[in-house]
Amino acid sequence: MARTRTSSYSEGEITRMIENYAALKNMVDTKPGFPLTLLLRMADLDYALDRLPLDLWRVVLVHGLLQVQRDDAARELHLSTGAVSKRFQLGIEEVAYHMNGGT
Numbered sequence: 001m002a003r004t005r006t007s008s009y010s011e012g013e014i015t016r017m018i019e020n021y022a023a024l025k026n027m028v029d030t031k032p033g034f035p036l037t038l039l040l041r042m043a044d045l046d047y048a049l050d051r052l053p054l055d056l057w058r059v060v061l062v063h064g065l066l067q068v069q070r071d072d073a074a075r076e077l078h079l080s081t082g083a084v085s086k087r088f089q090l091g092i093e094e095v096a097y098h099m100n101g102g103t
Contacts, residue, residue: 007044009099011092017045018064018092048098056091063088 017024028042052060063073063084070088074081 007100009044009096011096014045014095014099015092017041018060019067021065044099045095048095051098052091052094056087056094059084059087060091
């Protein structure tokens with residue numbers, strides 16, 4: 001019988017992972033002695049990011065992963081600053097859903 005995996009990533013933790021994505025990705029290593037927890041956490045994040053709808057992915061990419069300030073992201077994405085904030089929050093919620101075992 002397959003075991004169901006249940007994670008418990010908080011939205012705050014996910015936001016920090018997204019904001020520090022490049023640094024975390026550089027830390028991932030499969031050498032002996034490396035803590036596999038970071039490798040697994042980044043795999044969970046990548047899995048979830050791949051499942052975002054395009055409208056949320058664009059905002060999470062620009063505002064979260066690339067760290068473009070909200071006003072600048074809004075201008076580049078042709079959205080209001082409110083829309084950037086809302087879509088970023090929805091993106092985090094969607095990522096949390098997938099990282100915590102949602103399908």
